[in-house]
Amino acid sequence: MTAVTAGTAGAAGTASGAGTTGAADAAAVEAAAHEAVFDAAVAADERIEPRDWMPEAYRASLVRQIAQHAHSEIIGMQPEANWITRAPSLRRKAILMAKVQDEAGHGLYLYSAAETLGTSRDELLDKLHSGRQKYSSIFNYPTLTWADVGAIGWLVDGAAITNQVPLCRCSYGPYARAMVRVCKEESFHQRQGYEALLALSNGTEAQHAMAQDAVDRWWWPSLMMFGPPDDESTHTAQAMAWKIKRHSNDELRQRFVDIAAPQADALGLTLPDPDLRWNEERGHYDFGPIDWTEFWDVLKGNGPCNDQRLSRRRQAHEDGAWVREAAAAHAEKHTGKNGEAQA
Amino acid sequence: MGEWAGSAPVLEEEVALANIALDLLGQARVLLSLVGDEDELAYLREERSFRNVQLVEQPNGDFAHTIARQLYFSTYQHLLYARLASGGGPFAGLAAKAVKEVAYHRDHAEHWTLRLGDGTPESHERMSRACEALWRYTGELFRPVEGLDVDHAALESAWLESVTDVLGRATLTVPSGPRTGAWSAGAGRQGLHTESFGRMLAEMQHLHRSHPGASW
Numbered sequence: 090m091t092a093v094t095a096g097t098a099g100a101a102g103t104a105s106g107a108g109t110t111g112a113a114d115a116a117a118v119e120a121a122a123h124e125a126v127f128d129a130a131v132a133a134d135e136r137i138e139p140r141d142w143m144p145e146a147y148r149a150s151l152v153r154q155i156a157q158h159a160h161s162e163i164i165g166m167q168p169e170a171n172w173i174t175r176a177p178s179l180r181r182k183a184i185l186m187a188k189v190q191d192e193a194g195h196g197l198y199l200y201s202a203a204e205t206l207g208t209s210r211d212e213l214l215d216k217l218h219s220g221r222q223k224y225s226s227i228f229n230y231p232t233l234t235w236a237d238v239g240a241i242g243w244l245v246d247g248a249a250i251t252n253q254v255p256l257c258r259c260s261y262g263p264y265a266r267a268m269v270r271v272c273k274e275e276s277f278h279q280r281q282g283y284e285a286l287l288a289l290s291n292g293t294e295a296q297h298a299m300a301q302d303a304v305d306r307w308w309w310p311s312l313m314m315f316g317p318p319d320d321e322s323t324h325t326a327q328a329m330a331w332k333i334k335r336h337s338n339d340e341l342r343q344r345f346v347d348i349a350a351p352q353a354d355a356l357g358l359t360l361p362d363p364d365l366r367w368n369e370e371r372g373h374y375d376f377g378p379i380d381w382t383e384f385w386d387v388l389k390g391n392g393p394c395n396d397q398r399l400s401r402r403r404q405a406h407e408d409g410a411w412v413r414e415a416a417a418a419h420a421e422k423h424t425g426k427n428g429e430a431q432a
Numbered sequence: 433m434g435e436w437a438g439s440a441p442v443l444e445e446e447v448a449l450a451n452i453a454l455d456l457l458g459q460a461r462v463l464l465s466l467v468g469d470e471d472e473l474a475y476l477r478e479e480r481s482f483r484n485v486q487l488v489e490q491p492n493g494d495f496a497h498t499i500a501r502q503l504y505f506s507t508y509q510h511l512l513y514a515r516l517a518s519g520g521g522p523f524a525g526l527a528a529k530a531v532k533e534v535a536y537h538r539d540h541a542e543h544w545t546l547r548l549g550d551g552t553p554e555s556h557e558r559m560s561r562a563c564e565a566l567w568r569y570t571g572e573l574f575r576p577v578e579g580l581d582v583d584h585a586a587l588e589s590a591w592l593e594s595v596t597d598v599l600g601r602a603t604l605t606v607p608s609g610p611r612t613g614a615w616s617a618g619a620g621r622q623g624l625h626t627e628s629f630g631r632m633l634a635e636m637q638h639l640h641r642s643h644p645g646a647s648w
Contacts (some may be wrong), residue, residue, distance in 0.1 A: 166446070172609035174632075177470050177639045178648040179461050182434075186454045189437045193446035200443070210443075235639055285648075293646050401438065408442020411558070412495045415551025416442075422550065 129289065131332050136262035139205040145330055150324065151261050152206050153222070154333065157198035160217045160224035162192045164398050168232040169241060177235055184281050185238060191274045198270060201265040218403050226384065227314050229392030236289050236296075238301035242282010243356075244304070244311040250275050252315065253343040260332035283352065290357045297357075304353070305361045311349075312376075313384045315342040343373055350374045433498075443494055448540055451467040452502070455533040463525050475640035479630050480623040487569040489592035489629045491621070493562065496548050496555070503541040503598065510571045511590050515582050525581075542598050550627025556603065563599065564607045569614030572620060 123142040130137060137143055166189050173189065176182035200210040218223040227245055232238060253275065255269040289300035316322055316338040328334040336344075346365075353360045364377035388394065440446040448592035464470040487505055492498045492517055516527035548559040574588035596606050619625070640648075 163443070166438045171436075173434040173437055175639050177475075177643070179464075179474055180456065181648050183454060183457050183461070186434055186437070186450055186457065190447055190450035190454065193443055194448065197443050197447070262504050286647055292648075293643060295643060296646055349550075404443070405439040408439070409445075409495065411552070411554050412441035412445075412548070415555030416547045418555075419547040419551045 098203045102266070115309070132262050132415050134147060134258075134260075134332070136265065137260050138262045146327075147333075148206050150328065151264065152203055152208050152332065153422050154328075155203040155206070155264055156208070156213045156216065156222050157224060159203060159213065160197050162196035162199060163217075164228045164402060166192045166225045167398055167401060168228055168230070169238055171232045172235060172238050176238075181238075181285065184285075184325065185198075188242075188278050188281070191278065195271045198267040202267045214318070214406065218399070218406060220390070220399065223388070224398075225314060225388045227310050228398060229387050230307070230310050231256070233306075234299050234303060236286065236299040237291060237307065239285035239300065240303035240307040241280050242278050243286055243352070244307050246275050246279040246282060247316070247352075248311045248314040248345050248350060250279060251348070252343050255335040255341075258332075264333075276296060283356070286358070286373065288354055301358050304358050309379065309383075310387075312342055312346070312379055315339070315345065317381070318379075334382075335395075346376050347372045377395055398428075416429045433491075435492055436498070442458065445495075445538075446574070449498075452537050452540065455530075455537065459526070459530050459533070462530075464548035466522075466526075471640065475637045476512060477623060479633055482620075482623060482625065482633070484620050484625075485569070485572050486620040487573065489626060489632065490566060490569065491628055493565075494558060495544075496558040496562040497565070499541055499544045499548060500559065500566050502537060503545050503563075504566060504570050504573075504595065506534050506537040506541050506568075506585075507594050508591055510538045511587055511594070512582065512630070515587065516580075521581050545598055545604070546602045549599070549604040557640055559602070560604055563604060564609065567611060568607050572618055575618040575621060615632065 124144065127141070127143055127147075137147075169185060169192075170189050173182065173185055176185050199212060203213060204210060213222065217224065227248075232241070250272060253268050253272050257272060258263055259265040286300050286304075289296040291297075291393065317337045319325060319337045322338050325334060325337055329337070343403070349362065350365060350367075355392070362377045364375060366375055367373075368375045387395070390396075433450055433456065436449040436453075440449055460474075460540065461470050464473045487501060488499075490501055499608050510531065513527040513531035516523045517531050518524075545559065548555040551555070551610070570591075574584045574591070599606050
């Protein structure tokens with residue numbers, strides 16, 4: 090899932106004051122030449138690959154976005170895993186387990202994509218654990234009933250797909266390719282989430298109420314997944330110029346509302362927005378104002394589950410340290426002996 | 433196994449443990465469907481009506497504990513399914529599919545037993561403790577089960593040989609305690625379980641039981 094969070098600009102200028110003038114000039118000429126090649130490739134919709142020259146700010150921006158995306162997959166396992174042992178039928182349990190497994194897989198693809206930019210998974214996990222990198226704000230909300238699992242599939246995965254499909258055409262090749270694989274699986278999960286909600290909506294009165302309550306709680310947080318409004322989104326203009334992003338936050342949010350509103354009707358559920366209505370003139374749904382105070386609050390760490398999610402992740406990492414050390418020690422012992430690592 | 437989701441020591445293990453859990457759940461669904469409605473059997477039976485061996489209801493504990501449990505159980509499953517698949521009995525079809533899955537589970541458990549046993553002093557100690565703690569639940573695996581047409585004695589000696597080999601290569605000692613006790617011998621198969629099992633069922637069944645007759 091894409092966390093479209095606005096952190097502080099990661100890429101400071103690299104200009105340094107000292108240096109000999111002649112060498113600095115030559116370097117500047119070379120950098121300008123590289124920059125021209127890069128700009129032309131982006132303009133021609135060509136893919137930038139790991140060995141290509143790229144502006145440091147482009148690299149930093151991608152590392153931040155891909156890492157945040159990977160972290161979101163990993164943290165995003167928690168709210169759903171919360172219901173694995175309690176899933177109400179064996180079929181639903183199997184679907185949920187497969188989904189959580191896929192999310193771990195998505196995390197793996199994305200960390201690999203980030204590593205092509207010269208960072209490492211360990212370094213990124215360290216930044217997640219210390220709070221220096223973020224994950225999607227949506228996963229700071231609790232899953233209180235079984236219907237939340239369906240609502241996450243339908244709305245949260247739906248919002249993620251709306252965000253991610255354009256990323257399949259992102260200018261950075263490894264990220265774009267990871268997105269193609271991720272989107273295929275996410276679409277599948279989204280349909281399953283919708284179908285789980287449909288079963289509840291068409292079920293007993295209590296099940297229908299459970300579904301409606303979940304949608305009431307997840308609707309607005311899902312809209313917040315697209316990030317701050319365009320006039321407050323610090324990274325959008327540059328990311329669009331580099332063709333990392335193809336559409337603004339507000340464009341994607343509108344696209345999502347236009348898709349979700351009729352789906353809610355088909356589900357027999359209402360969306361918790363009295364201002365939501367079709368606008369013939371615009372050809373879009375109008376919708377009510379988002380509570381941006383809540384959004385920034387959750388982003389700053391004051392959401393209902395921020396502490397819990399991060400603590401659990403840190404705990405898993407700390408508890409697993411001895412296992413990782415054992416695997417490394419074993420590999421070292423046996424690499425020499427057998428000519429290959431057994432780990 | 434599903435309890436590991438989100439808590440595994442490395443991301444690759446998140447995938448592997450969930451994958452194993454999913455295979456086992458798939459096998460359970462096939463088995464339950466052979467005798468009735470899978471959900472009715474899973475969600476509406478009381479603790480005393482469950483027939484699982486006590487080994488599989490043991491809590492996850494640390495990673496070594498989970499690996500020891502999986503080593504003992506997947507080795508048993510692999511040997512059992514291989515025999516059932518080659519016979520012509522009622523479980524041949526199911527076993528033929530399951531044997532491929534459990535071969536992978538067994539491989540996973542063996543590799544981790546080697547890494548942990550022959551890793552660091554701490555991992556060796558933890559793995560050793562886990563193998564000891566679960567040893568007393570392994571005898572039950574080889575109590576004859578009605579309708580299961582295999583030579584349980586042969587199964588047991590093949591299992592012992594295999595586990596002894598893996599533990600040896602992992603620089604671990606084969607536990608010396610008894611593999612059965614007056615209480616634990618065959619107990620799970622008679623619906624006699626360990627105390628943690630009731631709580632596990634309470635969690636698994638709660639939602640389903642709260643909505644009688646509902647479909648999901």
